[in-house]
């Protein structure tokens with residue numbers, strides 16, 4: 001089997017076959033640079049030299065009803081994480097202004113919890129308007145929204161709806177027992193049906209297999225999700241995954257490259273866990289492994305890095321921040 005031929009086909013819109021996917025997964029470690037180079041070229045073919053930069057605010061934190069095993073915000077775990085209700089729209093807008101000054105073009109308002117009640121919906125609506133007024137693209141990650149809520153928020157100026165599937169349908173029940181995977185898939189479908197830019201991806205390094213990773217990518221492709229956030233586990237004390245070792249940089253880079261082969265024209269945004277997996281010395285390598293976007297600044301419950309350093313790294317890689 002020929003790596004160049006698989007990459008060329010993928011660029012022409014012919015997805016890798018099952019045998020070719022297995023070939024990519026089993027590629028010898030010394031061929032990783034070759035795999036990454038192909039993924040980087042595929043990224044360039046679809047996104048030119050642009051890198052999407054987004055930032056988030058943790059607008060409502062902790063005491064979540066769900067028990068996602070990797071998450072510090074679950075009310076089921078003993079992890080220490082900040083707990084506060086939905087922030088005021090003004091404070092969210094101020095966080096947006098700081099993110100814009102740091103170089104972000106999209107700004108995600110992220111809230112813990114599964115469903116959205118009436119008071120929070122009012123707050124999200126006000127926050128979306130305030131963030132849009134800053135000249136940022138407002139995105140929202142509020143849990144599961146029904147179609148009526150999506151419509152109302154879209155009318156308020158919401159551009160992006162973020163709802164991760166986290167992992168494959170097969171692995172999900174081992175990570176979360178408080179709701180069904182299908183509820184998340186339906187939320188993604190509802191966001192797409194509402195005409196919103198849907199960001200939906202997952203977290204890697206949570207005990208999933210390569211088959212799980214492929215299963216998630218193929219589902220996202222089939223759903224037509226345009227933007228795929230890729231997170232890597234930072235094991236957090238007090239969560240069920242506290243003792244799990246982070247992925248190696250090589251494995252994480254291979255996942256990014258594989259996702260580029262499976263999702264050649266989708267925005268692949270590298271989000272949480274980049275400092276954990278890559279450390280200070282290797283965190284820029286994602287930019288030449290097939291990724292087309294970065295989350296800058298802090299993540300939900302873990303520290304990110306200096307946004308100025310990320311933007312400098314983007315430029316060092318011969319790339320440029322995208323307008324959106």
Ligand code: SF4
Nearest residue numbers: 064066068071074112
């Ligand atoms: S990942 Fe989201 S739904 Fe799951 S526990 Fe954390 S905040 Fe709740």
